[in-house]
Amino acid sequence: MSATGAADGVVVVTGAAQGMGRACLERLRPVAGHLVAVDLDAPAIDGAHGFACDVSDPGAVARLAAEVARLGPFRALVHAAGISPTMGDPRRILAVDLVGTRLLLDAFEPLVTEGSSAVCFASSAAHQVALAGADPDLDALVEDPLADGFLDRASARITDSGLAYAYAKRGVIRAVARAAVAWGPRGGRVNSVSPGIVETAMGRRELAAQPVMQVILDRTPLRRTGRPEEIAAVVAFLVSEDASFVSGTDVLADGGSVAGLRAPASS
Numbered sequence: 001m002s003a004t005g006a007a008d009g010v011v012v013v014t015g016a017a018q019g020m021g022r023a024c025l026e027r028l029r030p031v032a033g034h035l036v037a038v039d040l041d042a043p044a045i046d047g048a049h050g051f052a053c054d055v056s057d058p059g060a061v062a063r064l065a066a067e068v069a070r071l072g073p074f075r076a077l078v079h080a081a082g083i084s085p086t087m088g089d090p091r092r093i094l095a096v097d098l099v100g101t102r103l104l105l106d107a108f109e110p111l112v113t114e115g116s117s118a119v120c121f122a123s124s125a126a127h128q129v130a131l132a133g134a135d136p137d138l139d140a141l142v143e144d145p146l147a148d149g150f151l152d153r154a155s156a157r158i159t160d161s162g163l164a165y166a167y168a169k170r171g172v173i174r175a176v177a178r179a180a181v182a183w184g185p186r187g188g189r190v191n192s193v194s195p196g197i198v199e200t201a202m203g204r205r206e207l208a209a210q211p212v213m214q215v216i217l218d219r220t221p222l223r224r225t226g227r228p229e230e231i232a233a234v235v236a237f238l239v240s241e242d243a244s245f246v247s248g249t250d251v252l253a254d255g256g257s258v259a260g261l262r263a264p265a266s267s
């Protein structure tokens with residue numbers, strides 16, 4: 001928002017058709033001069049410019065960045081598009097959730113000016129992996145998702161979709177830290193949010209399909225799932241001036257689930 005309180009700049013939300021992306025778009029309306037709603041099919045949302053883009057497609061991501069540059073100064077990118085373990089094989093999960101994130105952060109980098117900000121969606125799954133001890137080789141692998149042959153090597157090493165999702169999201173947290181270093185000198189900030197189980201089509205699908213999700217829910221201190229609006233509130237904070245000294249970090253918004261899993265089972 002400008003010093004006069006008027007909305008300005010272009011706010012881009014991926015995965016905007018539904019779920020947390022849609023909640024973020026609604027929450028950020030007041031600070032957007034232009035609102036760009038991105039999804040696989042261009043979302044038809046009142047007051048938003050719909051844009052079709054598969055975030056794993058470098059050409060489509062480049063076209064999105066060009067469109068944003070045409071519309072006006074780049075204010076914020078909220079990257080919520082993603083797929084979960086039951087929605088693809090390891091290769092596709094790594095392509096959409098990790099490669100897509102790096103493509104977007106790289107494509108938007110030239111547009112960064114003072115006050116630009118990005119928030120990418122990671123997941124509490126990235127933190128759960130660390131409870132059992134993350135594999136340093138896999139962490140090193142996901143550090144460079146744009147390396148030649150990355151998807152071939154990663155999908156040969158990671159054959160379980162749940163693990164692919166968790167390491168893709170660990171890679172998102174690393175990509176955010178890397179982008180924060182690149183964007184910072186021009187006054188841009190980059191962070192991620194790691195939701196726990198949230199009531200969206202994806203959250204409901206994983207709860208129904210994976211028995212471990214109910215175990216996680218039972219161990220969640222708040223004893224409930226999150227609402228998309230609760231995550232959108234965290235995202236709104238991160239893109240706002242209130243978070244003007246916050247960059248390169250991940251915010252775990254999970255109702256305490258990771259703390260609950262770390263605690264002895266009886267507590």
Ligand SMILES: NC(=O)c1ccc[n+]([C@@H]2O[C@H](COP(=O)([O-])OP(=O)(O)OC[C@H]3O[C@@H](n4cnc5c(N)ncnc54)[C@H](O)[C@@H]3O)[C@@H](O)[C@H]2O)c1
Nearest residue numbers: 015017019020040054055081082121123197198200202203
């Ligand atoms: N729901 C949860 O419990 C939960 C928990 C932790 C993290 N997350 C993460 O939060 C983000 C949002 O999840 P959600 O629950 O709102 O999901 P959702 O399935 O409700 O919405 C995701 C949106 O992303 C879009 N999308 C999928 N692949 C895409 C692609 N290749 N290019 C462009 N758009 C694409 C879908 O069409 C959909 O509209 C995801 O990154 C997800 O991994 C979700």
